[in-house]
Amino acid sequence: MNDWLLDWITVYGLPAFFVILMIAQIGVPMPITIMLLVIGSIIQDGGLELWQVLLFGTAGAFAGDLIGYSLGKVGGRRLVRRLAGRMGGEGNVAKAEDFTRKWGAVGIFLSRWLVTPLGPWLNLTSGVTEYPWRRFAFWVLVGEALWVTIYVLIGSYFSDRVQYVADLLGDLTWVLFGLFVTGSLAWQLRGFLRGGSK
Secondary structure, three states: OOHHHHHHHHHHOHHHHHHHHHHHHHOOOOOHHHHHHHHHHHHHOOOOOHHHHHHHHHHHHHHHHHHHHHHHHHHHHHHHHHHHHHHOOHHHHHHHHHHHHHHOHHHHHHHHHOOHHHHHHHHHHHHHOOOOHHHHHHHHHHHHHHHHHHHHHHHHHOOOOHHHHHHHHHHHHHHHHHHHHHHHHHHHHHHHHHHHOO
16 A cells, blocks of 8 residues: 555544545545555554544545535536546446446445445446436445445454455455346346246
8 A cells, every 4th residue: 555645644644534535536546445454453453443434434435426426417528538538447437337327326335345446437427417416425325334344344353464355355346246246137037037937
């Protein structure tokens, strides 16, 4: 993880943690998943309080999601294309739109903690397509709270093996997502076959 992120949190505390998560959820690439694991290990060492980390982390991520949504809504496709061009995310914009179209609210929820690379792009595209704001806010808040809690607690529990756990979770995330997609497709196929047999 970039040392300056930890230095910033060490010097400025939880407000810096809030700002880092907010900026990352707007779309600036940062190793925030690893940062959550490290913050968890700091909690284990007695350097931070768990409830404060969960509160500031969830609030920061949630604020970044809402800013991304607002940018997409106000700036429209033109702004999203410009941002994607500068950050090399043209493919991610298309994936985010397809993901939302296919999964709706469930997709928004999953992009917070399971398919995290799509999260910032999904914020922008949800704003562009004017996805209902209250529904968007509810699902990102629930998803961010789950994401922050899971990774901070894992970091706290495995405080002496943070890098190993980070590598393992990166692989496990895609396995879980694959299982979710496979299960969903099987469920849809089951419904289709039942409908066809009537």
